[in-house]
Amino acid sequence: MSTPTLTAVLGDITTQRVDAVVNAANTAMRGGGGVDGAIHRAGGPAILADCIRRFPHGLATGDAGWTTGGDLPARWVIQVVGPNYAGGQRDRALLASCYRRALEVADELHAASIAFPLISAGVYAWPKTDAVDAAVTTLRATPTHVRDVRIVAFDAATHRMVEDRLARKEQPRTMDR
Template structure:
């Protein structure tokens, strides 16, 4: 699998699936979650309600339509809330592995990921980068291209340095 790093808006990536760093309720929120729900429109929320009436557990992944985005699907993952005491790293790495498994089920060949749990959930940035890169590199998948989308220049530079090693 090719692992790419870009700086930009995850909602505008030209990929088969975008990954949403969702909360357990799967009803939209702030950060990446809010941006995806705004860009995808009401279809994303409607599909979340229909497919996940009780939400998802931390570390799990599931898909919905991407609504009005150019991607075909949104793969929702619930990252661990480090600030809330969820500090088991396997919950974080399972988000990436489970998203790839869902992508394989869907037949997606390209996928864009945010840096899961590194925002409001407070996972230490350097470890969040390591968890993402290590898991994406070590997970067996049919996905041809995985893209890590950094929101700003400093995150892009840090992720790019790690991917280049």
């Protein structure tokens, strides 16, 4: 195991040509809005069918599991449930667990490449600067066999934030509460 190459990508996670894309799902695992909705729309009904089969009772916040990639270029979707900051789930360890668990699942699948969205930073309202820091810090600190790790940003401002954080090697800042 080693440290993967981390890159910031500006674009649509559903078009990434990687072994696995990470979906920021909800606990019910039945589709939703944001990244979750985009992945389900692009991947087709096979993803939802696999979610229902594999996760009949959903998935806990901070955990991860995998489904087919359906019609996506990626073979697999690694489903993670991020904490809902707006709903009062503010334990950063749960957010870090999403990234760590996704890499563990990727290793189980023998995936060499993976694309992450910025988990919990959309409708779940995790403060974006801290979300970026949690992603980069956790991905750098988690031993994995995955070689290519992408953080995919849908807009230019977020892409710049990820690039800037990747350029810094220092310890993470703590989030102001």
